[in-house]
Amino acid sequence: MSREIRTEPLTAEAFAPFGEVLEARGDPDRIINQGMCGRHHDRARLDFADGQAGISVFDAVPRDLPYRLDMVERHPAGSQAFVPMHGNPWLVIVAPDNAGFPGIPRAFVAEPGQGVNYRRGTWHGVLTPLVAPGLFSVIDRIGDGDNLEEHWFEAPYTVLRYQG
Numbered sequence: 001m002s003r004e005i006r007t008e009p010l011t012a013e014a015f016a017p018f019g020e021v022l023e024a025r026g027d028p029d030r031i032i033n034q035g036m037c038g039r040h041h042d043r044a045r046l047d048f049a050d051g052q053a054g055i056s057v058f059d060a061v062p063r064d065l066p067y068r069l070d071m072v073e074r075h076p077a078g079s080q081a082f083v084p085m086h087g088n089p090w091l092v093i094v095a096p097d098n099a100g101f102p103g104i105p106r107a108f109v110a111e112p113g114q115g116v117n118y119r120r121g122t123w124h125g126v127l128t129p130l131v132a133p134g135l136f137s138v139i140d141r142i143g144d145g146d147n148l149e150e151h152w153f154e155a156p157y158t159v160l161r162y163q164g
Contacts (some may be wrong), residue, residue: 003155004159006107007109007159007160010110010116015116018119022043022044022081022114028041044117046078046079046081048078048143049077049141050141050143051141051142053140056137057135057137058082060126060127067107069125069157070157071126071150072093072095072125072151075140077141079141080124080139080140081138081139082115082117082137082138083115083136084110086134089109089130090109090134091108091128091129091130093105093106094118094124095123097122101151
């Protein structure tokens with residue numbers, strides 16, 4: 001048996017329970033570089049129990065919609081930010097915590113120019129680009145110890161494109 005969820009646009013308000021949307025919306029907070037650059041300052045909270053922040057580059061294989069969601073993961077020791085290194089839409093899947101287990105997932109379509117920062121301990125799907133290349137800069141915790149929990153759903157979800 002498969003359960004269905006529909007994608008929704010990625011907005012700061014809709015994503016707020018799970019973390020921050022990284023984007024240059026509105027007026028910049030500061031103008032820098034001799035007036036040639038707008039800085040949208042301090043847009044996400046990096047949160048690590050221990051270790052240090054590190055920047056990695058991920059190269060993920062693109063997926064298609066409908067998408068079969070059978071597993072989500074979370075990182076209890078640190079937040080995790082994904083910044084696309086391309087100009088393509090990509091899929092962002094999150095789920096609320098329900099007494100240590102993921103609740104009903106939500107699926108967002110991030111548009112070009114949008115990244116996300118998952119709060120520490122947030123259930124989320126794997127990196128899911130919809131178009132090649134699947135290159136992302138990832139800012140997360142680098143340190144000793146296990147920082148990964150996976151949850152496999154008894155019945156998978158099918159993620160469908162929003163139709164409204």
